Structure formats: structure tokens, C-alpha cells
Amino acid sequence: MHGGASTGWLLMVLCSVSGAYCLLHTRTGTPQERRTARSEALMGFGMAAMAVPAAVLSPPGWAWAVYTVLFGAAALRALRPALRGGHHLHHLVGSLAMVYMAVAMAPAVTGSGGGGHAGHGAAEAGGIPALTGVLLVYYALYVVGSAGRLLPGAGATPAGGAGAVGRGPGGFGGRTDGRPELTTACRLTMGIGMFAMLLTL
Numbered sequence: 062m063h064g065g066a067s068t069g070w071l072l073m074v075l076c077s078v079s080g081a082y083c084l085l086h087t088r089t090g091t092p093q094e095r096r097t098a099r100s101e102a103l104m105g106f107g108m109a110a111m112a113v114p115a116a117v118l119s120p121p122g123w124a125w126a127v128y129t130v131l132f133g134a135a136a137l138r139a140l141r142p143a144l145r146g147g148h149h150l151h152h153l154v155g156s157l158a159m160v161y162m163a164v165a166m167a168p169a170v171t172g173s174g175g176g177g178h179a180g181h182g183a184a185e186a187g188g189i190p191a192l193t194g195v196l197l198v199y200y201a202l203y204v205v206g207s208a209g210r211l212l213p214g215a216g217a218t219p220a221g222g223a224g225a226v227g228r229g230p231g232g233f234g235g236r237t238d239g240r241p242e243l244t245t246a247c248r249l250t251m252g253i254g255m256f257a258m259l260l261t262l
Contacts, residue, residue, distance in 0.1 A: 066116055069115075070112075072112035072257055072258070073112040073113055075253075076105045076109035079101075080108075080109060082243065083099075083102035083247060100156075101152075103135060104135075104251060107132065107159055108255065125163045126167075128160075129164060154196075158255060162188070162259070164188075165193075165262050197256060197260070207248055207249035211246060
């Protein structure tokens with residue numbers, strides 16, 4: 062990530078912890094819940110790897126192609142479930158956003174030529190402003206929605222209602238477990254991380 066080093070390290074730690082938490086849930090729950098946990102673990106670890114400050118560890122040029130292929134495959138896998146809406150649609154958006162960032166950030170690494178001209182490389186990166194703006198708005202709304210569900214009483218099911226604890230409007234819920242607030246907190250963390258990474262483009 063081509064932002065501040067301290068911000069990059071913080072995002073790397075938070076996304077790694079979120080990915081590890083999701084990884085723990087790949088062994089429990091229904092097949093759909095385990096699939097959701099695997100998708101979220103991949104997203105968390107992928108974001109952690111991308112968040113490493115470029116000034117500290119500059120990834121090889123082929124790493125961006127690996128990110129593109131990996132998350133492109135994840136997007137294709139999420140495409141069919143996303144037609145049903147809910148959290149699967151969020152997974153699709155997240156995977157496509159990771160592909161977009163990998164493509165947009167690649168010139169900032171390869172453009173430096175290894176000669177220390179990081180400023181020149183960063184100037185070449187940036188992606189498409191309109192698309193970056195749309196993704197920023199999406200993740201800003203996602204973060205606000207996730208944060209709202211962490212408020213006391215926000216996840217309670219109304220009397221006679223059919224909702225599940227931890228599920229919110231727009232299908233941002235998804236997997237439910239014994240600690241739905243931790244799951245929501247992890248998703249909130251990754252949403253904030255994605256928003257911060259998009260800001261650096």
C-alpha cells in the first residue's frame with residue numbers, strides 16, 4: 062500500500078487478525094457458513110498482504126498478477142451466489158475491488174524500476190477516479206451500517222419478527238455464530254481497511 066507506513070502496518074495487523082478469526086470459523090457451521098468464512102479469511106489475508114507499506118517491503122512485479130488472478134477467481138466463484146443477494150453480493154464487490162486495486166497499484170511498483178523513484182511510480186498509479194469514488198461510497202455506507210449493528214440492541218430481533226441476530230438491512234449479515242458481534246466487528250474492520258486502501262489510489 063502506498064500510504065503512510067504506520068497506517069499500512071496498522072491495517073496489516075487488523076486485517077490479519079480478522080482473517081485469522083474468519084479462518085477459525087471455517088471448521089464450524091453449515092457448508093454455506095464455512096464457505097462464507099473461507100471467503101472472508103481470503104479477503105482478510107489478501108488485504109493484509111496488500112497493506113504492507115511499499116517503503117518497507119516492495120512486492121515483486123508478479124505479485125500483482127497473482128492478486129489479480131486469485132481475487133478474479135474468487136469473484137467468479139461468488140458470482141452465482143451473489144445473484145441471490147445478501148452478503149454474497151458484498152463478497153463479489155470485495156473481490157472485484159481487490160482485483161481493481163491490484164491492477165491500479167501495479168504500476169506504482171513496476172514503474173519505480175527499482176531505482177528508488179517511488180514518487181514517479183506512485184504518480185502512474187491511481188486507477189479510475191469515478192470507479193474509486195463509487196467504491197469509496199459503497200464501503201463508507203457498509204462501514205456505517207456495520208457500526209450501527211454493533212450498537213446496543215441493534216442486532217435484537219423484534220417480537221414476532223423473522224430476522225436473525227447479527228443480520229442487518231441489505232443482507233450485510235450472513236454468517237451467524239455464538240458471537241455475532243465479533244463477526245460484525247471483523248467485517249467492520251475489513252470494510253474500514255478497504256476504504257483506507259482505496260483512499261491511497
